[in-house]
Amino acid sequence: MKILVTGGLGFIGSNFILHALRNPKLRITNIDAGLPGSNVQNLKQVKNNARYRYIKGNITNKKLVDKLASDIDAIVNFAAESHVDRSISDPQPFIDSNIYGTYTLLEAVRRHRKKLIQISTDEVFGSLKSANATERYPYNPSSPYAASKAAAENLVNSYFITYDSDVITTRCTNNYGPRQSPEKLIPKTILLAEQNKKIPIYGTGKNIRDWIFVQDHCDAIFRVLFEGKRGESYNISANNEADNLKIVKKILKIMEKSENLIEFTSDRPGHDFRYSLNSNKIRRKLSWRPIHKFEDGLEQTIEWYQQNKEWRRHIKNEAFTIPWKTR
Template sequence: MRVLVTGGAGFIGSNFIRYILEKHKDWEVINLDKLGYGSNLANLKDIENDPRYTFVKGDINDFELVSKLIKEVDAVINFAAESHVDRSISNPYAFIESNVLGVYTILEAIRKYNPEVRLVHVGTDEVYGDIIEGSFTEEDRLMPSSPYSASKAAGDMLVLGYARTYNLNASITRCTNNYGPYQFPEKLIPKTIIRASMGLKIPIYGTGQNVRDWLYVLDHCEAVELVLEKGEKREVYNISAGEEKTNLEVVKTILKLMGKDEDLIEFVEDRPGHDIRYSLDSTKIREQLGWKPKHNFKEGIKKTVEWYLSNEWWWKPLVDEKVLHPTPWKLRW
């Protein structure tokens, strides 16, 4: 199989490419990435010379380029997205451009040049909004709380609309918070590990009681692979680990693993529209496709901490003054 992965130089996309090439020796992967904010070719340094892997620098809004690549492949996995809530509050247009117009470009290229191609569009639990009790199923309404989640919801709707109108072979996945190797340092878990290793304060929004379900990135990759191979067209699949933790719990767990004092924790002004709790019911993918996560949070977070502490070469070039000296939500750290 020949697969086009968009956004493959990002955190989840790069882990997916490595996972696929390790598991499927006869598969080929084309990685299309514009190398914007959050992308990093160092994520794939270990496979850059693999003859089955091809990197193409380009934007998913480039219709001519996207069309050319889609003609050559059997499947498209769309990871490409602007994905940080704080930055979407400061600059919403970049999120509309990538997460809505970019999805439209991919769909139009498929419709016109390869309508039989398999498409898996990778989404997020944030499109549902927050939920105080219970868990969202795939049938629940979407109620996004930020420009980021609104743009992702719009992209999902485009995929479903095109799939029905033009009979495209497309599915959507919606996952909970990922963590693991190669995650950009602005995110909670790598930020906590990196700042703690430097003896710097760990900023936590509000009281730190916001709850997220944490999914190890390789478990997410396996779920996306299953949807690619076995998922039904026009279906949505929630992906969750059932590992709900408050932000404060996550930070305290990391500090304990690192032997650091909790005095490093610093509570800062909460961001606007901060969702209280995300929770997904992933019964559908578990029962229909046979997926279940292989890592619990205790195991996954230990592996993640060890990876960051052993790979300073990767994250040190990404750490700048805005990382070392965070400001309120108006800036990215």
């Protein structure tokens, strides 16, 4: 099977490709534009693998996407502008990559009759006070990032209804693990703590996210790719809710660092209080379940960032700033 992975130099896409290449029946083409979130080191180890090919390119390039789609069986679309803070300071790239980019892929799968797995997020449902969102929960995105992902989901759904395209959407909660840019909470905390630098936490740190180890997410995507039902969507979660302060304190404890490093900062505008997904459907219909315990996954993650010094040299500098201050 030939798979076109988009955004494969980023966090989840690179973990997915490394996982995929363990299966000798899979060939991977990775199209990535090298935008924020990407790191060339993420896939250095498979650079010379005969079943892997990297194309530096943008998914908004219709001609290129059309050409690539003609020679594959399925597309898994990870490519996206992914950081809420950056979407607050400048929404434009989020509209381009997340909405127009998805449209370009949809046109290619429509023309060539290929399969598309659209990777989406729990953020499309907005902030939940209690309970959790099933696949039928109404969209209520708060940030330009979440709104762009909800728009993309709607487009994907429309191609199923209108053109009977072979499309499926997956929605996942917050991922953690190796190869994530330190613009995000967990790697940022690890790398700042290691240098005994202050760790910024928004507001009171009480905002809740549901955390899943990236490999469990990738396993779920494979299940959906091979066994998922056309036109459907699947929520993916590990039922592991924790507030940001608790996460940072856990990391500091494992790293034997002082909690005095924590520094509360002014809150992100429109900061959602809590996301939570109900993943009963994928567990019941596709027999998927997460296998990593949070404590084990977190220790493994910390160790990975501590050991991969060469990867760290390729981090983009702006990853450590708090960029939502509007222009």
